[in-house]
Amino acid sequence: MVEVTLWGALGQLAGGKSKVEVEAKDIRELFRKLAEQYPGFEPWIDRGIAVAIDGTIYRDTWSKKLPEGAEIFLLPRLAGG
Amino acid sequence: MNFDPRFSGRKFASVGTRPIRPDGVDKVTGRARYGADFNMAGQLVGRVLRSPHAHAIIRKIDTSKAEKLSGVKAVITAKDLPDLTDGDAAMYDILDNCMARTKALYDGHAVAAVAAIDARTARQALKLIEVEYEILPHVTDVDEAMQHHAPLINDTIFTEGLQEKPAKPSNVTKRSQFGHGDVHQGFGQADFIVERSFKTEQTHQGYIEPHACVASVSSDGTADLWVCTQGHFVYRQHCAQLLGMEASKLRVTSSEIGGGFGGKTHVWAEPVALALSRKAGRPVKLVMTRDEVFRASGPTSATSIDVKIGARKDGTITAAEATLRYSAGPYAGSWAEIGAMTAFACYKLDNVKTVGYEVLVNRPKTAAYRAPSAPMAAFAVESAVDELAKELGMDPVDFRIKNAAQEGTRSSYGPVYGPIGIGPTLEAVKNHPHMKAPLRKNQGRGMACGFWFNFGGQTCTDLNIGMDGSVSLAVGTVDVGGSRASLSLVAAEELGIAYEHVKAIVADTSSLGYNDMTDGSRGTFSSSMATISAARNAIKILRERAAQMWDISVDDVVWEQGHAVAKGEKHGNLGKLSLKEIAAESGKTGGPIAGHSELVADGAGVSFATHICDIEVDPETGSTRVIRYTVVQDAGKAVHPTYVEGQYQGGAAQGIGWALNEEYIYGKDGRLQNAGFLDYRIPVCSDLPMIDTQILEIPNPNHPYGVRGVGETSIVPPLAAIANAVSNAAGVRMTHIPMSPPRILAAIEAERGE
Numbered sequence: 001m002v003e004v005t006l007w008g009a010l011g012q013l014a015g016g017k018s019k020v021e022v023e024a025k026d027i028r029e030l031f032r033k034l035a036e037q038y039p040g041f042e043p044w045i046d047r048g049i050a051v052a053i054d055g056t057i058y059r060d061t062w063s064k065k066l067p068e069g070a071e072i073f074l075l076p077r078l079a080g081g
Numbered sequence: 082m083n084f085d086p087r088f089s090g091r092k093f094a095s096v097g098t099r100p101i102r103p104d105g106v107d108k109v110t111g112r113a114r115y116g117a118d119f120n121m122a123g124q125l126v127g128r129v130l131r132s133p134h135a136h137a138i139i140r141k142i143d144t145s146k147a148e149k150l151s152g153v154k155a156v157i158t159a160k161d162l163p164d165l166t167d168g169d170a171a172m173y174d175i176l177d178n179c180m181a182r183t184k185a186l187y188d189g190h191a192v193a194a195v196a197a198i199d200a201r202t203a204r205q206a207l208k209l210i211e212v213e214y215e216i217l218p219h220v221t222d223v224d225e226a227m228q229h230h231a232p233l234i235n236d237t238i239f240t241e242g243l244q245e246k247p248a249k250p251s252n253v254t255k256r257s258q259f260g261h262g263d264v265h266q267g268f269g270q271a272d273f274i275v276e277r278s279f280k281t282e283q284t285h286q287g288y289i290e291p292h293a294c295v296a297s298v299s300s301d302g303t304a305d306l307w308v309c310t311q312g313h314f315v316y317r318q319h320c321a322q323l324l325g326m327e328a329s330k331l332r333v334t335s336s337e338i339g340g341g342f343g344g345k346t347h348v349w350a351e352p353v354a355l356a357l358s359r360k361a362g363r364p365v366k367l368v369m370t371r372d373e374v375f376r377a378s379g380p381t382s383a384t385s386i387d388v389k390i391g392a393r394k395d396g397t398i399t400a401a402e403a404t405l406r407y408s409a410g411p412y413a414g415s416w417a418e419i420g421a422m423t424a425f426a427c428y429k430l431d432n433v434k435t436v437g438y439e440v441l442v443n444r445p446k447t448a449a450y451r452a453p454s455a456p457m458a459a460f461a462v463e464s465a466v467d468e469l470a471k472e473l474g475m476d477p478v479d480f481r482i483k484n485a486a487q488e489g490t491r492s493s494y495g496p497v498y499g500p501i502g503i504g505p506t507l508e509a510v511k512n513h514p515h516m517k518a519p520l521r522k523n524q525g526r527g528m529a530c531g532f533w534f535n536f537g538g539q540t541c542t543d544l545n546i547g548m549d550g551s552v553s554l555a556v557g558t559v560d561v562g563g564s565r566a567s568l569s570l571v572a573a574e575e576l577g578i579a580y581e582h583v584k585a586i587v588a589d590t591s592s593l594g595y596n597d598m599t600d601g602s603r604g605t606f607s608s609s610m611a612t613i614s615a616a617r618n619a620i621k622i623l624r625e626r627a628a629q630m631w632d633i634s635v636d637d638v639v640w641e642q643g644h645a646v647a648k649g650e651k652h653g654n655l656g657k658l659s660l661k662e663i664a665a666e667s668g669k670t671g672g673p674i675a676g677h678s679e680l681v682a683d684g685a686g687v688s689f690a691t692h693i694c695d696i697e698v699d700p701e702t703g704s705t706r707v708i709r710y711t712v713v714q715d716a717g718k719a720v721h722p723t724y725v726e727g728q729y730q731g732g733a734a735q736g737i738g739w740a741l742n743e744e745y746i747y748g749k750d751g752r753l754q755n756a757g758f759l760d761y762r763i764p765v766c767s768d769l770p771m772i773d774t775q776i777l778e779i780p781n782p783n784h785p786y787g788v789r790g791v792g793e794t795s796i797v798p799p800l801a802a803i804a805n806a807v808s809n810a811a812g813v814r815m816t817h818i819p820m821s822p823p824r825i826l827a828a829i830e831a832e833r834g835e
Binding site (some may be wrong): 007020054055060061071075076079 | 171241242243244255256257259287342343344346415418419422448450451452494495496497498499516534535536538539564600601602603681683685686718783793818
């Protein structure tokens with residue numbers, strides 16, 4: 001079980017929660033379970049969400065493991081110049 | 082990813098040296114081929130008809146007279162680019178931006194295009210196209226667009242990010258919020274509070290090379306596109322989707338690039354050129370004029386930002402809050418969201434809150450510009466930080482050092498930081514001779530910090546070893562700032578050979594797997610990771626071939642400094658085999674030797690910089706002169722230090738232009754008044770001092786060499802550093818960018834009570 005912190009817009013879709021608990025071993029499973037629990041997340045996941053695991057931001061490595069007790073933040077996927 | 086990207090702390094032989102760049106001679110002799118330098122037999126000239134109105138319904142387009150003009154081979158409108166985006170809202174916006182469908186949304190919006198035998202005929206044809214517009218009220222100012230009575234640009238937009246969907250549509254497409262703690266409580270603990278509002282005007286990336294391409298669609302449905310872009314694989318995806326092609330049928334070749342800075346990260350004219358070529362059955366070259374570049378491509382957001390920061394007498398910041406409003410052009414974007422994430426990222430804050438609003442206006446579609454959105458947020462925050470330091474009676478550098486984020490700090494956008502470089506850049510600035518240099522009358526000094534995320538992405542690289550032992554490196558990230566030199570150094574480092582024996586090229590989309598574009602400061606970060614991986618794969622094969630040549634087990638062969646070496650007592654009589662010797666025998670040991678890599682380069686590592694600026698202000702005219710400028714930035718590891726310095730200097734130069742001169746000026750009619758370099762003045766060499774640089778190297782733990790992206794962060798601090806310098810020189814706080822002479826003079830006169 002990992003605790004996931006949501007940024008503002010996602011929190012609104014999760015009924016105003018800023019943190020949710022999910023049973024997931026990696027980013028892929030995390031997104032799948034979040035979409036099941038909160039269907040409103042699905043278009044956001046399709047558009048792209050970045051996951052910060054203990055401060056390191058992952059944008060595309062969906063196989064990245066989520067260690068027990070790690071700090072996990074969801075963040076918007078950013079544009080660059 | 083079958084590759085360990087962790088920082089290894091190795092010693093370098095090639096990385097960190099400064100050889101001559103492989104593309105240098107062609108660029109200084111004019112041989113290098115940019116977007117407009119490609120030509121094909123039978124090529125037509127493409128030209129685009131653009132709306133003169135800021136906001137208008139397109140009632141009717143009659144192209145019949147243009148089509149009858151001798152020499153015209155094709156005329157297209159939105160009907161020739163039907164909507165194939167299948168509900169992909171972002172792609173639909175790109176399509177509509179390429180060719181307006183039902184409404185012209187800004188002055189310069191494309192409404193039709195022609196392909197003709199020459200430019201004169203094409204221009205004549207544009208004049209023969211009759212467009213019937215119904216002119217609508219428009220809005221170009223970000224604050225006015227948020228008013229409830231403002232003209233509505235898109236009546237299907239309901240603000241996202243609110244607890245409940247609003248009852249009415251508006252020009253605010255999204256609200257985003259970041260932060261932690263309780264700012265109300267934090268401000269209650271403050272002895273001093275600074276609260277101010279700031280504005281920044283819209284600027285263009287100012288790339289010297291305009292958008293240019295040659296499109297050639299064959300009658301069998303396959304096509305070629307030669308184009309100036311930051312990401313030819315992305316352009317292929319966009320064009321294939323918008324034209325209903327299979328991606329593999331469209332080969333895109335990127336030209337040399339005369340600047341992009343984020344403005345060449347999605348398509349503008351390329352689908353139009355392909356549609357014209359498809360209709361005409363001949364190749365079409367389409368090159369934007371400078372007027373078109375300004376009116377219809379790339380600007381950054383205009384912004385309006387409120388900042389409030391409070392601190393105790395001992396200099397500890399107790400709370401920080403910002404509301405950021407960013408213009409997005411007429412299409413939804415996430416520009417304020419990025420500003421809200423970056424605004425306070427340099428600081429250790431217990432109580433912080435930022436709110437961003439994305440605002441539609443009748444201006445060109447906003448595009449990324451080098452650390453997009455961060456410079457404006459930094460301008461507002463760092464101006465307020467400077468003012469607060471003054472109120473506290475503290476040195477502005479010491480105040481920032483006291484409050485700087487460090488490893489373990491919770492960032493203002495959420496996660497806890499790993500090893501970061503904001504503290505070291507501030508310490509370096511504190512100790513820099515620039516900070517102690519004397520100032521003369523009417524001169525002021527300012528400094529400011531900046532933050533940018535950086536990112537990696539999908540990357541694919543091929544490394545081929547020729548039979549003479551030389552190495553060809555094919556990468557898929559467009560070289561915008563010297564990455565072919567850097568990546569050649571990385572290949573040389575891994576293989577243990579000389580830099581001169583490596584030749585790097587940017588491969589076309591049919592020759593290599595998909596690569597994300599060169600943005601987010603990812604070119605060298607990502608492709609160096611893929612190059613290291615490809616080289617290590619090639620070394621595996623080199624060891625196998627050496628084992629064959631020696632007739633021993635590959636387990637007994639190691640790779641050391643460009644040679645296969647047999648290990649173990651029983652192989653003591655075997656000499657080393659060089660890469661060249663192994664390559665020469667490759668035909669007899671299994672064929673060509675190559676290394677391939679495809680990976681997602683994640684974990685780019687955030688980046689920080691601190692800048693110092695001295696400026697002289699003429700109090701009679703408000704004109705300014707930058708006297709001295711210093712950039713201190715963390716590079717993780719500078720692969721080619723000269724090009725790292727070039728990125729630092731380039732970002733500072735663009736920031737100086739943005740801070741002091743550059744500005745989109747719209748008339749009351751919603752038309753752009755200064756769409757050319759005479760009236761939109763970017764800095765030239767005589768405007769700039771030598772920009773001094775200091776590279777810090779705090780290794781990124783997620784890259785084998787410790788590399789961090791360096792391309793964008795350098796444009797984040799200049800607006801604020803220069804504003805602080807001008808404010809100190811003029812004796813009045815400047816709150817509106819650009820600080821053009823009339824604006825400075827008005828501020829001075831207002832301060833004097835004139």
